[in-house]
Amino acid sequence: MMKKFLTISTGALMLICMLALNGVDGTVSIEHTDPEGDVFEGDIANEEAISNIDITSLTMDIVSDPMIVELTVSGTVHIGGEPYDHSYYIYLDHDGDNEKDSTVSITGPGIYISGNGLSSTPTQLTEVTGENTSTLRVELPHSLFEGTPAINDVSAESQVKRNTYRARDFINANFEGTGSVGGGDITPPDPQEDPRQTPTAPSLSIDIDQFDMDLTADVASYDYVMEATGTGSADIVEAYYCIAMYGESGEAMGSYSWEKAPIDEEHEYGGQIYQEQFYSTGTGGSWTTWKWYFHSSGPIDDNNRNRYESPEDYYVGVGSVKLHIRAYQEDGTWNQDTEDITQEYLGKESTGGDDDTDDDDTSPDDGESEDGPGLALPAILASTFLMAAILIHGRRRRS
DSSP: HHHHHHHHHHHHHOOOHHHHHHSTTOOOOEEOOTTTOOOOOOOOHHHHHHHTTEEEEEEEEOOSSEEEEEEEEEEEEOOOOOSSEEEEEEEEEESSSSSOOOOEEEOOOOOEESSSSBBBEEEOOOOEOTTSSSSSEEEGGGGGSSSSSSOOEEEEEEEEEEEEEEEEEEEEEGGGSSSSSSSSOOOOOOOHHHHHSOOOTTSSOOOEEEEEEEEESSSSSEEEEEEEEEOOTEEEEEEEEEEEEETTSSSSOOOOOOOEOOOEEEEEETTTTEEEEEEEEEEGGOOTTTEEEEEEEOOOOTTTHHHHHHHHHHHTTEEEEEEEEEEHHHHHHHOEEEEEOOHHHHSSSSOOOOOOOOSOOOOOTTTTTTTOOOOOOOHHHHHHHHHHHHHHHHOOOOO
């Protein structure tokens, strides 16, 4: 009996030690889920290619040797391939600071792990399977790491490319958890619904603190930059933005393209170059501070000049343009902030007021919004800006 007791005790002690070395608070495995249909679409229209990177779950067994990571998509896994190039990235946080310490990169023949805490870097991986199935499986032997590996959390990104264009999906982005934490499901904003909805969590903090725009143009080309920065609550787990146009009487106009953070995109389309960013900048990925950035440049020629020279005829009925930032907390409730950017966007006075939240209204000192630079752009420049934004937003995913 004593021998049996010692055997059980020894096994239990070994398991406890293994858990202490590998996981957090005795964690044996890590599991994250992600909804279908949330791929950030660039210029790829092939639905099958997009489904191949539409992540639905990510799991990691952090006790076994080798450790097992499984990434499941709604379509099928393709490592490389034509005419679309598929790539998958798995990020490991070793120390709990919500920063990726090592990265597994699966990009066709280039399958390797790189980063911190490794015996050598980069190191080629051989045990990667799942081609033409729905689940990508990666084995990570302990020998890859310096000593017994410590894994605090895991996140992943998938990508499909064609030439310079791409679509992407994320799961547990910035190690901030999934969209269904704490018992509440996060429902993305409805693209057919007027963004001016009543928040379900008015006490949740999300604020646009500064909005700036710089635009230059001549007879042959244009170049503009928009940038917004702000602050928010530490318990924000998901955020979206959209730029919405409203009629002269304040009525909603058409559908709205909401974009989900994190975004860090740059690509070219028809001679126009776009760069877009939207992500948290607070410590450990917190939304206590955040940034939104949009840059576009391209040609003006005889094919599009009429749109730029007569914007008042082309954009009949637009009374205001607004930037909406919507933030969610764990239980799925949300709040948002709105900035009226009509003056900067169209070069004319807004018919829709300063904004919808009254938290950054007119300053008593100079009569200008504390968010806007107070720059009245010539109509041709504002029109150039608007058309470029419409082009890129027209190719974005359905929220």
